[in-house]
Amino acid sequence: MADQQQMALLGATSALAQAVARRLADEGHSLTLVARNEEKLGQFADDLRVRGASVTCITADFDALDTHDSLVEQIADCDEVFCFYGTLPDQSACEQNWTDAHNALQTNFISVVSLLNRLANRFEQRGHGNLVVVSSVAGDRGRKSNYIYGTAKGALSIYCAGLRNRLASSGVHVLTVKPGFIDTPMTAHLEKKPAPLWVGPDRVAKDIVKAAAARKNVLYTPWFWQLILLIIQHIPEPIFKKLSL
Numbered sequence: 001m002a003d004q005q006q007m008a009l010l011g012a013t014s015a016l017a018q019a020v021a022r023r024l025a026d027e028g029h030s031l032t033l034v035a036r037n038e039e040k041l042g043q044f045a046d047d048l049r050v051r052g053a054s055v056t057c058i059t060a061d062f063d064a065l066d067t068h069d070s071l072v073e074q075i076a077d078c079d080e081v082f083c084f085y086g087t088l089p090d091q092s093a094c095e096q097n098w099t100d101a102h103n104a105l106q107t108n109f110i111s112v113v114s115l116l117n118r119l120a121n122r123f124e125q126r127g128h129g130n131l132v133v134v135s136s137v138a139g140d141r142g143r144k145s146n147y148i149y150g151t152a153k154g155a156l157s158i159y160c161a162g163l164r165n166r167l168a169s170s171g172v173h174v175l176t177v178k179p180g181f182i183d184t185p186m187t188a189h190l191e192k193k194p195a196p197l198w199v200g201p202d203r204v205a206k207d208i209v210k211a212a213a214a215r216k217n218v219l220y221t222p223w224f225w226q227l228i229l230l231i232i233q234h235i236p237e238p239i240f241k242k243l244s245l
């Protein structure tokens with residue numbers, strides 16, 4: 001069994017976070033679960049406690065930036081912080097309505113940076129810690145079907161790369177996670193493609209837990225998304241703009 005550590009999961013009611021939490025609990029780690037839906041959070045915490053886990057719950061809406069100082073105060077002693085929360089906005093609604101686009105950028109990028117900025121400083125001061133941030137392959141190249149979400153995730157990936165670079169000498173590690181398609185409530189409305197392109201959350205959770213323990217820098221999960229994105233990133237713009245991706 002790995003050394004027992006205190007792990008905080010932001011957006012702990014997400015399907016992906018729950019799959020990771022179960023794995024971390026099975027490894028004997030203590031968990032601090034942070035989410036906005038108190039009822040859902042309580043039910044999930046009870047489920048983990050039945051499995052023998054030590055669990056603390058904090059209720060928070062991450063869009064409330066003015067609460068971030070006090071939230072970070074409550075989780076800054078954790079060894080590792082995993083950031084899972086996010087929204088998948090309707091692309092055409094974002095094109096027609098600035099408020100929708102703004103909300104998507106706020107939740108998926110601004111609020112995450114607000115939390116990570118504060119956590120990074122605390123972890124840097126004490127000289128250790130692991131920040132695991134869930135971005136997306138959608139951030140690797142803008143596509144017409146979801147470029148507002150992709151913009152937020154792409155900016156988040158660049159932020160994480162800079163943070164990793166800054167904190168490398170202080171003993172603090174940053175893992176950027178770039179999943180492909182996962183079958184979760186976030187994608188419930190989308191037409192599912194057959195496996196292996198679509199996977200369940202536990203498949204991705206397994207990769208995340210392993211990569212976090214190995215202090216990997218960037219994780220594409222499942223692994224083949226790295227190859228797919230390598231190809232997509234190298235399609236020349238004159239051809240790419242004619243594609244319907």
Ligand SMILES: NC(=O)c1ccc[n+]([C@@H]2O[C@H](COP(=O)([O-])OP(=O)(O)OC[C@H]3O[C@@H](n4cnc5c(N)ncnc54)[C@H](OP(=O)(O)O)[C@@H]3O)[C@@H](O)[C@H]2O)c1
Pocket residue numbers: 011012013014015016017035036037040060061062063083084085086087107134135136137178179180181182183184185186187
């Ligand atoms: N599913 C995919 O195909 C896929 C692919 C690549 C990356 N990702 C990323 O993976 C992460 C996990 O997503 P998922 O697939 O597990 O989706 P999910 O089950 O729908 O989880 C999203 C979570 O984010 C929470 N959330 C959203 N806005 C919040 C806010 N302002 N304050 C607090 N909580 C908030 C939701 O809380 P409520 O339950 O209260 O609504 C929910 O728990 C996300 O960052 C997503 O962008 C997903």
